[in-house]
Amino acid sequence: MAMTEFKKNKPVYDNSWRGTYLIIPIKVTPGRQFKLNGFTYMPFDSCADELSDKSDLLIRRCNSDYVKRYVQTSSISLFTFVSANGLVLSDLQVYLFENGIGFLTLFTFCHNSKIHSIYQLVNNGYIGDQEGGNTYKRLYDSISKVIEPSNLEIFIKNKSILLNESYIFNLALVRDRFQDLTTIEQLALNVHKQIDLSSSFCDDSEKDIRYAYGARDVDKKTYRWGCCISTLDISYVYQSGILSKLGIEQTPDEIRREMLQTSASDLLLTILVLIQKFTCMQLNENIHSEIYEKRGTASQTSKRVIQNLKRQVMEFRAFGTLAPSQVSRWNNVCEIYRELLGVLGVNEALSEIEEKIDLLNSEQERRITDSQNRLSLLIAVFGLISIVAAVLTIVDLVLKGSAAIVLSLVVSVIAITVVGLYWAIKSFRK
Numbered sequence: 429m430a431m432t433e434f435k436k437n438k439p440v441y442d443n444s445w446r447g448t449y450l451i452i453p454i455k456v457t458p459g460r461q462f463k464l465n466g467f468t469y470m471p472f473d474s475c476a477d478e479l480s481d482k483s484d485l486l487i488r489r490c491n492s493d494y495v496k497r498y499v500q501t502s503s504i505s506l507f508t509f510v511s512a513n514g515l516v517l518s519d520l521q522v523y524l525f526e527n528g529i530g531f532l533t534l535f536t537f538c539h540n541s542k543i544h545s546i547y548q549l550v551n552n553g554y555i556g557d558q559e560g561g562n563t564y565k566r567l568y569d570s571i572s573k574v575i576e577p578s579n580l581e582i583f584i585k586n587k588s589i590l591l592n593e594s595y596i597f598n599l600a601l602v603r604d605r606f607q608d609l610t611t612i613e614q615l616a617l618n619v620h621k622q623i624d625l626s627s628s629f630c631d632d633s634e635k636d637i638r639y640a641y642g643a644r645d646v647d648k649k650t651y652r653w654g655c656c657i658s659t660l661d662i663s664y665v666y667q668s669g670i671l672s673k674l675g676i677e678q679t680p681d682e683i684r685r686e687m688l689q690t691s692a693s694d695l696l697l698t699i700l701v702l703i704q705k706f707t708c709m710q711l712n713e714n715i716h717s718e719i720y721e722k723r724g725t726a727s728q729t730s731k732r733v734i735q736n737l738k739r740q741v742m743e744f745r746a747f748g749t750l751a752p753s754q755v756s757r758w759n760n761v762c763e764i765y766r767e768l769l770g771v772l773g774v775n776e777a778l779s780e781i782e783e784k785i786d787l788l789n790s791e792q793e794r795r796i797t798d799s800q801n802r803l804s805l806l807i808a809v810f811g812l813i814s815i816v817a818a819v820l821t822i823v824d825l826v827l828k829g830s831a832a833i834v835l836s837l838v839v840s841v842i843a844i845t846v847v848g849l850y851w852a853i854k855s856f857r858k
């Protein structure tokens with residue numbers, strides 16, 4: 429039935445629309461503070477779809493200082509970038525978190541027939557600029573020019589692999605809902621591969637792919653969306669509200685607006701996982717910087733530095749992470765969040781950082797113990813010297829002293845011997 433549905437609806441999938449977000453990691457320039465220079469704060473609207481599927485805890489976090497979204501202020505100087513094949517990247521947004529790490533998103537879209545233009549730019553799974561020329565470097569410089577006045581910089585220093593180190597959010601809008609999960613999986617895989625949506629494509633070599641779906645509607649007995657999750661990207665296929673209006677022709681601007689609105693909630697969810705990945709990267713960088721770049725070796729690191737690193741990890745554990753069950757009341761949203769944590773390696777990265785901190789802490793405790801042992805040895809040496817000096821003094825007094833001094837010495841020795849034997853016998857009996 430699934431293949432029948434897929435084959436029967438190939439004309440529908442041929443006439444679909446495709447979109448892609450580039451999610452580029454950025455951060456506040458070290459030693460500076462973010463400035464609203466050309467940007468304006470845009471709060472998350474809890475009444476809109478953006479937060480409608482999130483838990484109350486997450487909604488309150490998104491409406492606090494945990495994460496803030498900024499868009500460009502002036503419509504005259506809005507960011508646009510045109511790639512070598514004419515693809516336009518626009519709709520620049522900045523999601524900035526309280527730890528100074530953030531994400532800049534750019535959006536592009538096209539008809540399904542022109543999807544190869546997106547593939548040529550993003551070329552997911554390949555290293556470097558497949559378009560030819562210096563597209564990635566031009567994009568890097570164009571973004572830097574916009575964000576540097578606000579004291580922001582791109583997280584990645586290597587311009588030539590800008591998009592390879594970023595995360596990709598793909599989506600497709602189709603006219604009809606889906607009857608079978610296998611159809612959704614095929615479509616989501618095609619979105620992930622950035623190929624024609626009607627293609628019958630398979631790739632058994634990709635072992636990291638996970639799928640998630642919207643719940644089946646009880647009355648319609650169909651599904652509205654599904655997604656494919658991987659280490660490189662997350663790819664959604666949605667049934668479109670405006671494309672389903674038969675006999676009404678939609679303009680590209682209308683389709684673009686629906687794409688942005690439909691994907692807003694899922695984009696935010698993806699970014700909430702990415703912040704955890706890049707915070708782990710930043711913590712690793714802090715460990716390397718504090719221990720090796722500034723001090724040369726782990727043994728030269730002060731306890732204060734190790735405690736500071738440990739505090740950063742503890743605060744991130746306490747306030748920067750959420751269990752999947754706390755993200756949403758909807759199971760499929762929790763599953764997507766859980767799978768993203770898994771494929772992006774967030775939990776194992778955090779465990780590795782905690783192991784490093786524990787090893788550094790153990791090394792610090794070993795150094796403290798060694799110092800205490802050396803001090804104890806020094807005290808013992810001085811004590812031994814004092815005892816020898818006391819013995820020599822006593823001997824000198826005995827040789828030169830009276831009978832009373834000799835008698836006192838003999839009584840003291842006998843008393844000490846008796847007490848010593850008493851404690852020895854008592855200890856032996858125990």
